[in-house]
Amino acid sequence: MCLHSRAGESKITESEYRTTKAGFAGEEKVIQFLVEARLSKETRIFRNVFIDGTQVDIVVVNPRFVCILEVKNMTGELFFSVHNKQFYRLNGEGKKEGMRNPELQLQRAVKVLQRRLHSKEVDVRVRGIIVLASRSGIVVEAPHLFPVIPIDALTDLLEKMESSSKELFNSEDLKIMRKLMKGNRVKVEDSQLFERLNLDGRKLRxxxxxxxxxxxxxxxxxxxxxxxxxxxxxxxxxxxxxxxxxxxxxxxxxxxxxxxxxxxxxxxxxxxxxxxxxxxxxxxxxxxxxxxxxxxxxxxxxxxxxxxxx
Ligand SMILES: [Zn+2]
Missing domain, CATH: 1.10.10 (Arc Repressor Mutant, subunit A)
Known part of the structure; x- marks a missing residue:
């Protein structure tokens, strides 16, 4: 809605707009939960990081773990099919809808970040979690490579990750990681939102x-x-x-x-x-x-x- 009234003449289709808006609202909710988590003060949260052409929604850099959160704000019954690597959902009317597979997206993001950290000689295992931001999204067939959790379980899981981790990164590694995320953050002018919507940031009112x-x-x-x-x-x-x-x-x-x-x-x-x-x-x-x-x-x-x- 904000975007509609600020975009002037630029055309945004209803479905593009809804998907983007839902995605952002989902990430926003996740951030709220992250703020509530009792994690080390050293924890940093980065949003919209681009690494080697791959977009990462949220990265949590904690002194004891690095974790990418793939946020999905979907409703209906969700299926991560193992056989054909497809992902689809059944909507309210029981209609099957194929979508981009969050598991593969996350796998790609983890791999890219892992590789980049290795190239900087930071030996850290990157983890990943698929977070369902909507309580009306129900997983019928779970993914295999990463856990998928409802948003309410996120704070607990991250706290557990911190307390049970056997790793403790040194301050030099932490510094390199933060610098990497910070340097690859998307700026307003070329934000991924505009890219998705074919909008030029400077044309916004x-x-x-x-x-x-x-x-x-x-x-x-x-x-x-x-x-x-x-x-x-x-x-x-x-x-x-x-x-x-x-x-x-x-x-x-x-x-x-x-x-x-x-x-x-x-x-x-x-x-x-x-x-x-x-x-x-x-x-x-x-x-x-x-x-x-x-x-x-x-x-x-x-x-x-x-x-x-x-
Ligand atoms: Zn007025």
Whole structure:
């Protein structure tokens, strides 16, 4: 919905949009569970990492394990067929639907990351888990190479992985791994979302959305935001617009990306906003990446109004 109203004339088919949106919502849910897990403080979570042309949804780098999470937000009965390596689901009407096999996707991702780490002389076994983000997805035939778990079991499994692991990576290896993930993170401009949707990031309509009439392009004036269409003032309007950002791109944002998204140029204003809107940040002071607070309620009114339109 956010994307529809921001994409202007660009064409997005309903099904493309739904698949992408579901994928992002699923990853978002997984991140929430990861935040709740009682893992070492040294744990880092990376999203949308591209390694040798292969996309990795989420990588958890813990001092005792490295694990790729393949997130699926699917409903219905799911079958990972062993014989022909096919994956399909039975939807609500009992119709069979073939889909890209998450097990093979994950196998590929694990292999690629493993190989890359070896080339950097980091001797670490990469693990993988398929996470079902929707409680209405039920596995009838399980995969063979990796565990598939419901999202509710994720925190427990990761905590167990940490406590039962016999490995403990040295700080040098950890540093190399983090640097690798960080360096291969997808930037906003060429995000995989745009790629999938055939959209150019720069064509998206940026700017703060009015929280009253939902028009995009509030103006900053006297420490508040003013809607030029309806005259509404809201000093927190940018916080809802940042929730839209999360829905489209995930929770990580740099100061540069924030300025682009909110349509502001003032560096000090952007830092002030980030100070309020972030929950934590990662990496050195030179290229800091902020993790936005997850506050979906800020978007509720807008989403409800969009849903009524459709
Ligand atoms: Zn307005």
């Amino acid at each position: 940026c700017g703060v959305r009015c929280t009253e009439c939902f028009h995009i392009g509030m103006v900053r004036t006297y420490s508040t935001w003013l809607c030029e269409r309806c005259g509404y003032r809201d000093k927190d309007a940018h916080l809802a617009t940042l929730q839209e950002y999360q829905l489209l791109f995930g929770r990580e944002i740099s100061s540069k990306e924030l300025k682009w998204w909110l349509g502001i140029e003032d560096r000090f204003l952007s830092l002030r906003i980030l100070n309020h809107a972030h929950e934590s940040y990662q990496f050195g002071p030179k290229n800091r990446v902020y993790i936005l607070k997850f506050e979906p309620y800020r978007l509720e009114r807008f989403l409800v109004s969009e849903m009524r339109k459709r």
